[in-house]
Structures are given as C-alpha cells and as structure tokens.
Amino acid sequence: MSRLISEPTPIQSMDELLAVALAMEKESADRYAALSERMRSAGQLELADVFDRLVREETRHIDMVESWSRQVGRRPREVLPTDAMPQDVFDDETIGLVSPELVDAYRSFAIAVRNEERAFAFWSYIAAHGASPEIRGAAEQMAREELEHAKTLRRERRKAFFKDRRLGPTVPEPYDLPSLEMEVCHSLEECADSNEDRSEYRDLALEARMLSLDLASDPLQDPPHAGPPPPRSLDALCEWLADYYIDAGEHLPSQTARDRAQALATIAVKRLAVVRTLAGK
Numbered sequence: 629m630s631r632l633i634s635e636p637t638p639i640q641s642m643d644e645l646l647a648v649a650l651a652m653e654k655e656s657a658d659r660y661a662a663l664s665e666r667m668r669s670a671g672q673l674e675l676a677d678v679f680d681r682l683v684r685e686e687t688r689h690i691d692m693v694e695s696w697s698r699q700v701g702r703r704p705r706e707v708l709p710t711d712a713m714p715q716d717v718f719d720d721e722t723i724g725l726v727s728p729e730l731v732d733a734y735r736s737f738a739i740a741v742r743n744e745e746r747a748f749a750f751w752s753y754i755a756a757h758g759a760s761p762e763i764r765g766a767a768e769q770m771a772r773e774e775l776e777h778a779k780t781l782r783r784e785r786r787k788a789f790f791k792d793r794r795l796g797p798t799v800p801e802p803y804d805l806p807s808l809e810m811e812v813c814h815s816l817e818e819c820a821d822s823n824e825d826r827s828e829y830r831d832l833a834l835e836a837r838m839l840s841l842d843l844a845s846d847p848l849q850d851p852p853h854a855g856p857p858p859p860r861s862l863d864a865l866c867e868w869l870a871d872y873y874i875d876a877g878e879h880l881p882s883q884t885a886r887d888r889a890q891a892l893a894t895i896a897v898k899r900l901a902v903v904r905t906l907a908g909k
Contacts (some may be wrong), residue, residue: 636714636750638757645754645766646697648714652747653693656718657686660740663724670728678736681784685777692773717746727864730871737785744778805848808858808869809840812899815862819906828906832899839895848889849880866903870896 639645664679721739723731751771758764813836820829858868873893880886 634716636753638759639754639763639767640759642700642762642766645763645770646693649693649770650690650697652714652717652750653686653689656743657683657690659718659720659724660686663720663736666724667728667731672728672731675728675731675733675736678733682736682740685780689773689777714750717750718743719746727859727861727867729859729861729864730867733788733791734785737781737788741778741781741785744774744781748774748778803858803872805869805872806840806844808865809836809843811860812836812862812865812869813840815865816903819862823906826906828902832902835895835899839892848876848892849885863900863903863907866896866900870900 639648660679660682664676664683667673667679668676719739719742721742723735723739748771751767751774755764755767755771758767813833816829816833816836820826820833823829859865870893873889873896876889877886877893880889
C-alpha cells in the first residue's frame with residue numbers, strides 16, 4: 629500500500645471536504661489527459677487509450693462527488709486554502725519526462741493504482757482526525773470509494789502484465805552495447821547534418837563512437853543481459869542506455885565492473901540531458 633509523504637491538514641467543514649475531493653479528482657483527470665496527449669503526439673496510440681480510460685475513470689469520480697454534494701445540499705468551496713489541497717497524493721512518478729517508447733500499459737496502470745492507494749491513505753487519515761462525525765463519515769465513504777477504484781485498476785494492471793508476457797519474445801536476444809552506442813553515434817551525426825552542423829551533436833557522436841569501440845574491445849559483462857529489444861529513437865535509446873548503465877552499476881558482480889558501469893552511466897546521463905536540451909525538450 630502506497631503511503632503519503634507528509635501528514636495531511638485536517639479538514640474543518642463538509643464544504644471544504646467536498647472541495648478537496650473535487651479538486652483531487654480534477655487534478656488526476658487533467659494530468660492523465662496531458663499524458664494521453666503526449667502519448668498520442670508521439671504516436672503511442674495504445675498508451676494514449678490507456679490514459680484516456682484513466683481520464684474517464686476520474687471523470688466518473690468527479691460526477692460522483694458533484695452528485696453527492698447535491699444530495700447533501702452542500703456546494704464545494706471554489707477557492708481552497710493553500711494548505712488544504714494535499715500535495716503528495718497524485719504522483720506521475722516522472723512518467724511525463726520519460727520517452728514514450730519506454731512507457732507501457734502495465735507501468736501506467738501501476739502508477740494509477742499507487743495514486744488511488746495514496747488517496748485512500750489521505751481519506752483514511754481525514755476520517756481518523758475529522759472535526760465532526762459528519763466529516764468522519766464522509767471521509768470514510770471517500771476512502772471506500774478510493775479503495776474500490778484501486779481494486780479495479782489492479783485488475784487492469786494484472787491484465788496488462790500478462791498481456792505483455794504473452795507478447796514478449798520467447799527467446800530473448802542479448803544486448804549488443806557496442807552496436808547500440810554506434811547507433812547513437814550515427815543518429816547524432818544525422819542530427820548534426822540536419823541542424824546546421826551543430827558542434828554539440830558532433831561532440832556527442834564522437835563520444836558515442838569511442839564508447840562503442842571501447843565496449844567492443846572490452847565488453848562490459850559476459851554474458852550480457854537478455855531481454856526485449858531497446859527502443860530505436862535517439863531520445864529513447866539514450867535514456868535506455870543511461871538506465872542500463874545505472875542498473876549495471878548496482879548489480880554487476882565485481883566492484884571493477886560496477887565502477888566502470890557507473891562511469892558509463894555518468895556519461896550517458898549527461899548525454900541524455902544535452903540531447904534533450906538541443907531538441908528543446
């Protein structure tokens with residue numbers, strides 16, 4: 629169960645409770661909508677559909693809160709105090725900064741599940757510290773709703789997990805790091821040719837070529853990790869390599885190999901930052 633980072637501020641009235649509930653659901657819907665648009669712009673239509681489904685789910689939550697407010701004869705406050713809106717319930721876990729090619733349905737639903745779990749934790753806290761029986765009862769109802777939403781999303785997460793396993797390669801191919809670094813080199817050279825020969829692209833291309841030659845003459849590990857094929861776009865491949873080197877720096881068997889992987893990770897992270905800066909991301 630995901631937990632809150634900070635202790636929520638107790639809610640003092642039903643109007644405030646309804647306003648907080650409405651604001652939380654709207655924030656979730658807006659953020660999922662932005663992620664959907666980003667995936668659609670990147671051509672990741674299946675993932676855009678996933679986030680569209682999350683938007684529809686949050687929209688149903690909004691309708692529920694608005695209907696509830698009418699039933700109890702309350703009108704949510706339009707302006708909330710700065711400290712009334714919880715700051716650590718929704719977290720996209722930097723998925724908005726990750727290359728779309730590295731995002732999948734399972735990860736998307738997993739993030740949504742954790743958000744619902746934090747919302748459950750928030751309302752459970754409010755229920756335990758409510759200023760009146762009415763507020764405590766309402767918060768308990770919201771907590772139950774969030775727990776039910778989390779249950780629904782867990783089913784979707786499970787489906788996505790098994791779907792990915794069925795679609796995955798039956799015989800994984802080993803990663804060829806020298807070839808991947810050379811692919812980065814060639815992509816950077818193409819960027820330099822199409823961007824008035826930007827020297828930054830040329831410098832990065834030369835660096836990638838040297839890394840490729842170094843890894844070919846002295847492989848990082850033997851045997852290499854096996855798994856699904858890396859992405860092909862420059863941005864996503866640079867990010868994938870950075871993640872790979874970081875992971876290798878933590879898990880390779882010898883300290884010498886880990887030190888080398890950490891040095892490669894430093895280079896790859898800096899390269900990714902420069903590539904995104906040059907691309908205006």
